[in-house]
Amino acid sequence: MSRQIVSANRLTDGLVVFRTAAGTWTERAEDARVYSVEEAEIEVAAASREGTVVVGVYAVDLEEQGSAPSRLRERIRATGPTVAYGPAAVISPRRAAGA
Amino acid sequence: MYRYDEFDHQVVRERVAEFSDQVARRLSGDLSEEQFRPLRLMNGVYLQLHAYMLRVAVPYGELTSGKMRRLAHIARVYDRGYGHFTTRQNIQFNWPKLSDIPAILRELAEVEMHAIQTSGNCIRNVTTDAFAGVAADEIEDPRPWAEVLRQWSTFHPEFTYLPRKFKIAISGGAQDRAATFFHDIGIRLVRAESGDVGFQIIVGGGMGRTPRVGRVLNGFVAKSEILSYLEAILRVYNLHGRRDNKYKARIKILVDALTLEGFRAEVDAEWDRIRGSVVEVPAEEVERIGAYFADPDWQALADNPPELAAARSRSAAFNGWVSANVMAHRVPGYAAVTVSLKPVGGIPGDATADQMDALADFADRYSLGALRVSKEQNIVLPFVRQDQLYALWQALVAEGLATANKGLISDIIACPGLDYCALANARSIPLAQMISERFSDIARQHDIGEVTLNISGCINACGHHHVGNIGILGVDKRGEESYQLVLGGDATQTAAIGDIAGPGFTAEGVVDAIETVIGVYLAQRQTGEPFIDTYRRIGLTPFKEAINAAR
Numbered sequence: 001m002s003r004q005i006v007s008a009n010r011l012t013d014g015l016v017v018f019r020t021a022a023g024t025w026t027e028r029a030e031d032a033r034v035y036s037v038e039e040a041e042i043e044v045a046a047a048s049r050e051g052t053v054v055v056g057v058y059a060v061d062l063e064e065q066g067s068a069p070s071r072l073r074e075r076i077r078a079t080g081p082t083v084a085y086g087p088a089a090v091i092s093p094r095r096a097a098g099a
Numbered sequence: 100m101y102r103y104d105e106f107d108h109q110v111v112r113e114r115v116a117e118f119s120d121q122v123a124r125r126l127s128g129d130l131s132e133e134q135f136r137p138l139r140l141m142n143g144v145y146l147q148l149h150a151y152m153l154r155v156a157v158p159y160g161e162l163t164s165g166k167m168r169r170l171a172h173i174a175r176v177y178d179r180g181y182g183h184f185t186t187r188q189n190i191q192f193n194w195p196k197l198s199d200i201p202a203i204l205r206e207l208a209e210v211e212m213h214a215i216q217t218s219g220n221c222i223r224n225v226t227t228d229a230f231a232g233v234a235a236d237e238i239e240d241p242r243p244w245a246e247v248l249r250q251w252s253t254f255h256p257e258f259t260y261l262p263r264k265f266k267i268a269i270s271g272g273a274q275d276r277a278a279t280f281f282h283d284i285g286i287r288l289v290r291a292e293s294g295d296v297g298f299q300i301i302v303g304g305g306m307g308r309t310p311r312v313g314r315v316l317n318g319f320v321a322k323s324e325i326l327s328y329l330e331a332i333l334r335v336y337n338l339h340g341r342r343d344n345k346y347k348a349r350i351k352i353l354v355d356a357l358t359l360e361g362f363r364a365e366v367d368a369e370w371d372r373i374r375g376s377v378v379e380v381p382a383e384e385v386e387r388i389g390a391y392f393a394d395p396d397w398q399a400l401a402d403n404p405p406e407l408a409a410a411r412s413r414s415a416a417f418n419g420w421v422s423a424n425v426m427a428h429r430v431p432g433y434a435a436v437t438v439s440l441k442p443v444g445g446i447p448g449d450a451t452a453d454q455m456d457a458l459a460d461f462a463d464r465y466s467l468g469a470l471r472v473s474k475e476q477n478i479v480l481p482f483v484r485q486d487q488l489y490a491l492w493q494a495l496v497a498e499g500l501a502t503a504n505k506g507l508i509s510d511i512i513a514c515p516g517l518d519y520c521a522l523a524n525a526r527s528i529p530l531a532q533m534i535s536e537r538f539s540d541i542a543r544q545h546d547i548g549e550v551t552l553n554i555s556g557c558i559n560a561c562g563h564h565h566v567g568n569i570g571i572l573g574v575d576k577r578g579e580e581s582y583q584l585v586l587g588g589d590a591t592q593t594a595a596i597g598d599i600a601g602p603g604f605t606a607e608g609v610v611d612a613i614e615t616v617i618g619v620y621l622a623q624r625q626t627g628e629p630f631i632d633t634y635r636r637i638g639l640t641p642f643k644e645a646i647n648a649a650r
Contacts (some may be wrong), residue, residue, distance in 0.1 A: 015150055086181040
């Protein structure tokens with residue numbers, strides 16, 4: 001039986017959020033409520049009415065075992081870029097020069 | 100560089116006010132997402148995989164130190180401390196809050212910048228050679244014309260809802276450094292036998308799922324008639340371009356459908372109607388705009404000053420950097436410097452706020468305050484005195500910005516890929532990092548010599564994989580990332596679309612395959628022959644055979 005979580009982007013800052021059991025939104029995919037496909041469809045319809053809170057509500061398939069999304073795109077979306085970026089990713093001068 | 104007049108300021112201020120109001124109405128719920136989406140796209144605001152993305156126009160890639168500092172400030176205050184320079188000479192911020200975007204646009208407007216027409220089915224930011232005005236091989240500086248085109252295309256009422264986005268590039272060099280054969284319209288300054296300088300117009304080039312080398316629509320259009328000619332092309336496209344299928348909506352498809360001759364007949368008929376009309380740009384206006392691009396006060400200097408020669412013989416690292424990253428300048432004693440944003444293991448085109456500030460300082464100190472964004476996702480300092488190259492290099496070394504790889508295998512062009520992009524099928528950045536690690540030995544890179552390497556994370560080809568000498572296309576193969584290798588692409592005046600070198604690879608596999616390709620090249624090259632010339636001489640087969648043998 002396929003399981004899904006419900007996701008969207010938060011309107012104000014665009015960050016990825018997930019629907020909780022309390023009907024709120026969380027940035028942590030692991031805190032998302034897990035639905036059956038039928039339940040998720042109902043929840044997506046309900047959450048889509050929160051147009052001043054979130055954008056682009058949809059259901060995300062989970063792996064058969066575990067709680068991670070099944071598609072790579074959704075796993076990256078849930079956990080962020082797979083590469084370090086910004087000030088945390090600055091390459092040391094020595095390395096940058098290929099020395 | 101060009102400075103806004105009161106009209107420019109007013110137009111941008113009014114747009115900021117309008118969009119700020121639209122954002123407020125979206126946040127309050129007065130506008131639905133469906134209503135708001137086309138409005139935000141007209142202002143460069145996308146919703147990507149993780150957050151909003153704001154694409155800021157850098158008209159024809161030209162920046163001042165003041166503008167660069169403002170971009171750094173925006174990265175620091177409103178984003179996560181960095182920005183990403185793109186193949187269309189723009190900058191993208193990956194994490195702005197929608198609620199902050201009005202403030203960001205106000206801050207940009209103060210330094211004569213905006214995000215207008217960086218998205219949507221309109222004429223996008225006009226791009227040009229990052230070495231415009233300084234390249235030794237230039238027929239004429241294309242920047243005044245890029246600015247004429249910017250003014251003509253900005254808020255052009257007739258071309259705001261084209262069938263699809265529309266990209267124009269203009270180049271003034273004998274060497275085409277603006278990929279004019281791969282734009283909807285490519286424009287090259289050319290000199291006729293009479294000595295007159297005008298424009299060669301190339302149409303229907305493009306990448307994406309239907310790559311096409313543009314074709315010459317008109318060998319010579321006089322400067323005085325350029326706007327009516329472009330207007331005629333856009334009118335024919337606007338009228339006949341397909342609107343029923345976004346994958347068949349670019350002008351290249353229309354040119355295919357009508358044939359070049361048929362398309363030309365339509366354009367010529369329209370041109371006859373509007374030629375010499377009010378559409379043309381008056382000569383005095385061209386002169387007024389041209390004055391903004393007048394030469395700085397050059398010092399009387401000689402090429403190869405003794406301090407440069409001495410430093411080159413003293414430091415092998417400096418010498419390597421000069422050979423790769425310093426380009427001949429049309430003015431004796433000066434040089435155009437490429438600051439690589441491709442450190443080993445780095446993210447192509449990314450710069451932190453601190454690096455942007457440092458680049459602004461170096462521009463003030465060594466380049467008369469001027470910088471350029473190149474389509475290779477690097478930064479160019481166009482006005483550096485040769486006797487100050489060593490001091491500049493030392494300053495760059497201290498900031499980790501002295502990677503000596505311009506035009507070499509680790510100078511990788513890559514789209515953001517699946518790490519950021521909502522359209523991508525596969526990641527680009529980790530692959531770019533793996534390749535630059537594999538080829539990290541700078542001496543080896545210099546031995547391999549000039550080769551372009553481009554990575555796209557989907558068929559939309561933002562990483563220009565079709566025109567890389569070595570190109571990589573990321574695809575989704577039954578839920579797994581797979582990478583196709585294409586070879587022999589060329590973005591210059593000897594334009595070519597690369598050939599697919601067989602079935603896809605894993606990320607590790609494609610890095611090995613590139614190693615194999617380079618091995619074939621090194622074994623087969625003749626003295627002084629760059630990769631692309633060897634490829635053209637021996638063809639795809641030896642490369643393909645070696646790749647398959649190593650699979």
